[in-house]
Amino acid sequence: MRARKALVCIALFFCLALIAASCANEETLNPLPGPTGGDATMFDLGVPLAVVPSRVMPGATFGVTVTAQNNSDGPLKPGDVTLAYQGDPAFKGASLELKATAAKGTTATFSGDLVAPAPGVYALAWQPQHAGKSFGSMVTASTEVTCSDGVFCNGVERFAGNTCLPGPSPCDDGQDCTMDHCDEATGRCGHDLGAACASCFSSCVPDCAGKQCGSDGCGGSCGTCNGTCTADGQCQGTCVPSCTDRICGSDGCTGSCGTCPDGLECQVGGQKCDCSFFSTVKYMFQLDPAATWPPNFSIVAVNVRHIDIDGTDEKTDGEFMGFGSNVHTTFTFAVFGCKPNIRIKREYALSGKSCEITETITDRTTFTIPPPIINADGSCTAPPL
Numbered sequence: 362m363r364a365r366k367a368l369v370c371i372a373l374f375f376c377l378a379l380i381a382a383s384c385a386n387e388e389t390l391n392p393l394p395g396p397t398g399g400d401a402t403m404f405d406l407g408v409p410l411a412v413v414p415s416r417v418m419p420g421a422t423f424g425v426t427v428t429a430q431n432n433s434d435g436p437l438k439p440g441d442v443t444l445a446y447q448g449d450p451a452f453k454g455a456s457l458e459l460k461a462t463a464a465k466g467t468t469a470t471f472s473g474d475l476v477a478p479a480p481g482v483y484a485l486a487w488q489p490q491h492a493g494k495s496f497g498s499m500v501t502a503s504t505e506v507t508c509s510d511g512v513f514c515n516g517v518e519r520f521a522g523n524t525c526l527p528g529p530s531p532c533d534d535g536q537d538c539t540m541d542h543c544d545e546a547t548g549r550c551g552h553d554l555g556a557a558c559a560s561c562f563s564s565c566v567p568d569c570a571g572k573q574c575g576s577d578g579c580g581g582s583c584g585t586c587n588g589t590c591t592a593d594g595q596c597q598g599t600c601v602p603s604c605t606d607r608i609c610g611s612d613g614c615t616g617s618c619g620t621c622p623d624g625l626e627c628q629v630g631g632q633k634c635d636c637s638f639f640s641t642v643k644y645m646f647q648l649d650p651a652a653t654w655p656p657n658f659s660i661v662a663v664n665v666r667h668i669d670i671d672g673t674d675e676k677t678d679g680e681f682m683g684f685g686s687n688v689h690t691t692f693t694f695a696v697f698g699c700k701p702n703i704r705i706k707r708e709y710a711l712s713g714k715s716c717e718i719t720e721t722i723t724d725r726t727t728f729t730i731p732p733p734i735i736n737a738d739g740s741c742t743a744p745p746l
Contacts (some may be wrong), residue, residue, distance in 0.1 A: 404442055404491055405432035406469065411502040413485060417477045419506055419520055425455075427471040427487065431463045438462045444471050444487035444500060449479035449708070457487055477506045480520045481664040482679030484710055503662075503681055514543035517676060517697075567701075569594070585615050608633035625699060633727055636699035642667065644703060646692040646728045648682055654732040655741075657712040660688055661730060664706040667696040668721070682730065701726045707743055709733040718743035 374522035406429035419421050427444055431437050437459060444457040455475045463469035473484075487500040508518035508525035516528030532541045532550035540553040569583035572594025577583050587595030610631035612618050621627050628635045646663060648654075660683040669675045675694035680692040701724050708717040716733055733741040 384536065393579040395577055403434050404437070404489070405497055406430065406442070406489055406497050406546045407432050408498070409444075409471075409500045410487075411485070411500050413489070413502040413504050416505045416509075418513075419477055419480055419508065419525060420523075422474050423477065424455060424472060424474055425485075425502075429471070430468050431465055431467055431469045433465060433651050436462055436464045437469050437627050441491060442469075442471075443490050445490045445495075445497060446499075447488045447638045448485040449483040451481075451483060452476070452485070455485075457742060459526070477504075479523075480508060480677045481706070482662055482681060484660070484681070484708065488651060505679065507677070511546065513548045514545045519676060521745055541616070604631075609634055620675075636697070640697065640699035642696055642698040642701050644694040644701070644726050644728070646680075646682070646694075648684070648731060649729050649731050650688045654684070654730050655711060658732065659683065659712065660685075661710070661733075663730070664708075665694050666692075666704040667698060668702045668704060669698060673691055700724070705746065711741055711744055714739070714741055716741040716743045717746065720746060722746065731739075 371417040374595070385402050397563040401504045409427050409429035412426045412428075414423050416482045424605045437532075442459055444451065446457075448455070452475050455473065457473040459469055459470040459471050461470065470489075482505045483503065485502045485504060488495050489500070489607045508520050510518060512691045513531065516531050518525050518528050520526070524593045525557045530541070530543075532543045532552075534550075534552050535543060538555045540555060542551045542553070544547075544551070567577035567581055569577050572583040573582045574584070574590035575592075575594040583594055584657065589596070591597050597648045602612035602614045602616050604612050607618040608631060609619045609621050609627035610617065619632050625634040626637050644665065644667075646665075648661075660681045662679065662681055664677070675698060676696040678694045681688050682690060682692060684690060702721075703723075704719065704721045706717065706719040706727070707730065709715060711733065722728075728746050730746070734744055735741055
């Protein structure tokens with residue numbers, strides 16, 4: 362009887378040992394699960410860092426990478442978290458995906474490609490999300506879309522017809538008798554006078570001896586006559602005024618076909634009024650220092666586009682403006698032109714909201730940018746300039 366009881370005890374002990382070993386093996390083969398499921402609060406990306414090119418060409422495809430410390434409850438796997446795009450709507454389908462599993466405490470890398478829209482300065486932003494639920498802080502960056510290659514001596518490139526076009530030489534003075542040269546290092550132009558440029562020298566002595574009309578040899582005139590001026594400066598015949606295909610300048614006799622508005626000069630034989638070659642318009646912008654700005658104000662993206670007198674877009678530029686350490690409270694925009702005519706787009710960014718306004722303003726070069734208006738429902742409105 363005692364021997365039978367002893368055998369039963371040994372058998373029970375053996376069974377319990379097998380069960381314990383099975384549990385130990387099961388615990389070893391099944392590690393603790395990562396932060397899966399629908400609770401976005403289980404995820405923590407710390408302070409993500411976005412790497413974005415500072416300047417890209419319109420239409421170019423460029424890569425964006427965001428790195429973040431995985432402080433979540435466990436490993437992050439592709440599909441767990443998406444960085445949903447929340448920035449300027451000009452960029453389409455620009456969300457970033459996790460490319461590889463990141464263990465807890467290691468770096469998670471999100472990446473994707475963006476396609477640059479039309480020129481301008483753009484605010485980019487991504488919101489971490491899990492299963493459509495947002496968590497953590499928004500990842501922000503900026504980029505400038507521009508046709509400019511940063512080279513002074515090949516002129517200012519411009520955007521027209523959805524493509525970048527080369528700009529005119531910045532050092533062409535329009536004179537056939539000069540030799541133009543450009544210094545890229547200093548951003549300056551020089552013009553050497555040729556042998557045919559004697560009239561350009563200040564020491565030129567006018568000569569009208571024996572002449573009734575025509576040039577005095579120094580850019581001046583020896584007189585006009587109601588007829589034809591011969592090559593040797595003599596009046597001959599009767600002059601017949603003609604303004605065919607002309608809107609300005611001389612009628613060929615002593616009269617005029619019209620005058621140009623202030624700031625413009627008569628060009629192409631009287632066929633058009635246009636800016637002189639070296640005319641410049643300088644626009645200046647400043648955040649209103651006397652105004653009260655909302656405490657949750659971040660930046661205002663200012664995109665400007667100068668419009669020439671013929672209605673074509675001549676040059677674009679932009680700036681992020683604000684009161685932080687990496688932004689500016691003033692912005693200056695200079696362009697070849699003779700008449701202020703500018704289209705201004707302002708995009709205000711505040712915590713959790715944004716608002717924008719686009720205006721076209723003529724005959725004005727100085728602008729004080731006011732703060733956004735906070736509405737009763739918490740939204741914002743961009744006030745006019």
